[in-house]
Amino acid sequence: MSDFHETTDAGAKETGRRRFFQSLASLGSSAVTGLAGLKILQNTPVEAAEPPPPLAEATGNLLIRMQQDLERTLASGKTPNWLMVVDTRKCIGCDACTIACRAENPTGPAGNFRRVLKLDLPISARPWAIYKPANCLQCDDPPCARAVPQGMIVKRPDGIVEFDYEKLKGPYARAAAQACPVKMIHVDDGRNFTEGTPRPQDYEARTFVENGKLYRRQPGANPLADTARKCTFCSHLLEVGVLPACVTTCIGGAMYFGDAADAGSLINEITEGRRVFKGHEYLGLKPRVIYFTESMSDTPHIECVACHS
Numbered sequence: 001m002s003d004f005h006e007t008t009d010a011g012a013k014e015t016g017r018r019r020f021f022q023s024l025a026s027l028g029s030s031a032v033t034g035l036a037g038l039k040i041l042q043n044t045p046v047e048a049a050e051p052p053p054p055l056a057e058a059t060g061n062l063l064i065r066m067q068q069d070l071e072r073t074l075a076s077g078k079t080p081n082w083l084m085v086v087d088t089r090k091c092i093g094c095d096a097c098t099i100a101c102r103a104e105n106p107t108g109p110a111g112n113f114r115r116v117l118k119l120d121l122p123i124s125a126r127p128w129a130i131y132k133p134a135n136c137l138q139c140d141d142p143p144c145a146r147a148v149p150q151g152m153i154v155k156r157p158d159g160i161v162e163f164d165y166e167k168l169k170g171p172y173a174r175a176a177a178q179a180c181p182v183k184m185i186h187v188d189d190g191r192n193f194t195e196g197t198p199r200p201q202d203y204e205a206r207t208f209v210e211n212g213k214l215y216r217r218q219p220g221a222n223p224l225a226d227t228a229r230k231c232t233f234c235s236h237l238l239e240v241g242v243l244p245a246c247v248t249t250c251i252g253g254a255m256y257f258g259d260a261a262d263a264g265s266l267i268n269e270i271t272e273g274r275r276v277f278k279g280h281e282y283l284g285l286k287p288r289v290i291y292f293t294e295s296m297s298d299t300p301h302i303e304c305v306a307c308h309s
């Protein structure tokens with residue numbers, strides 16, 4: 001895995017914010033007008049040192065590169081070291097990934113494996129927002145596993161945190177959900193969206209694979225009722241050489257996935273030397289889903305870390 005630059009310490013955050021607001025000031029009075037109440041603009045001293053220039057962005061068809069990387073990893077026979085990167089600079093909040101996730105991993109009204117958070121930012125006269133796609137972080141030190149008896153939640157050698165659906169039910173399911181600091185576990189209530197309607201839909205009761213086993217959400221006989229569920233990095237797809245559904249569906253090109261143990265992979269190329277945000281790193285989660293905080297090369301005046309921290 002690349003040697004990531006942390007942005008979670010207080011000093012780095014403050015420096016990022018200062019640079020961001022200095023940059024906005026340089027955009028002109030209209031941007032500044034929208035910052036009423038943010039007195040930091042008037043009070044912040046000008047720094048002599050400029051931030052380092054943004055790194056060049058990866059080029060070419062990134063999906064094809066990631067697909068080739070995946071095939072190379074599978075062909076090598078080595079245990080991969082899966083890593084997901086989210087480039088919130090490119091996310092447009094369309095929720096296509098959320099829909100793709102639901103289609104690939106059938107969930108009911110009780111929850112979903114993925115959501116896209118909209119964060120409104122009062123920094124301009126015009127509406128500003130960033131979108132933060134979120135799913136299970138596949139923590140290397142997962143609090144959910146510590147909350148239940150050993151063996152119910154296991155850390156696989158490839159990094160994926162896997163649930164034993166036969167055991168992680170009832171009070172254990174609720175304990176795991178409670179322990180997740182980012183609330184990425186839901187307890188399936190067994191219901192389907194179209195259940196009880198004049199025409200329940202077959203697609204909700206289709207057969208699917210999750211954590212290596214076949215399931216079917218049949219109304220009234222759902223084997224996943226009362227079970228803790230969460231994102232699996234689409235492990236059933238990876239095994240057959242297909243990237244996770246959220247990655248292949250992302251129309252903004254905001255999602256990256258790959259084997260960090262493969263030095264030639266795109267996931268290594270795009271993370272090398274970049275500043276990234278690791279959510280809840282201070283809790284020692286060691287997440288495998290990380291977020292870019294670096295500016296885009298064509299908008300170097302916008303310091304992403306100011307908002308993303």
Ligand code: SF4
Binds near residue numbers: 136138143145
């Ligand atoms: S993000 Fe939550 S559910 Fe996922 S491994 Fe970490 S603690 Fe467990």
Ligand code: SF4
Binds near residue numbers: 093095097250251
């Ligand atoms: S599909 Fe991509 S661009 Fe759309 S919300 Fe999901 S991550 Fe963002």
